[in-house]
Amino acid sequence: MAHVLGVDIGGSGIKAAIVDTRTGELLTDRRRLDTPKESTPDNMAKTVQKLVSTFDYDGLIGCCFPSVIINGEARTAGNIDDEWLGTHVADTFGKETGHSYV
Numbered sequence: 001m002a003h004v005l006g007v008d009i010g011g012s013g014i015k016a017a018i019v020d021t022r023t024g025e026l027l028t029d030r031r032r033l034d035t036p037k038e039s040t041p042d043n044m045a046k047t048v049q050k051l052v053s054t055f056d057y058d059g060l061i062g063c064c065f066p067s068v069i070i071n072g073e074a075r076t077a078g079n080i081d082d083e084w085l086g087t088h089v090a091d092t093f094g095k096e097t098g099h100s101y102v
Helices: 041-052 089-097
Strands: 003-009 013-020 031-034 061-064
Touching (some): 003 041, 041 089
Antiparallel strands (some): 003 013
16 A cells, blocks of 8 residues: 555644655645534544545545554543543544544
8 A cells, every 4th residue: 555645633733635655745735624622522523524525535544643542542632622531543533434544
């Protein structure tokens, strides 16, 4: 797999682009949506879905998330809603978008 959709989830914005994993080159323009003010798992998953749906892409998604992740679960919530604590991050986004996340 040489190309993946990378999603960068931050406290103020969620960004995404298709990336060549061999070179690190962005193969599309970077797209951005504001992180919802109420950054609950449901609200953020819906925002990620809106962003992901703007790409013609059907594959694995690489995701960075502003939390310590242990066994897939968020263990800290500095810039996101405390509802994330104990939530399995990849499963939350995967259920909303239909993609697998790493």
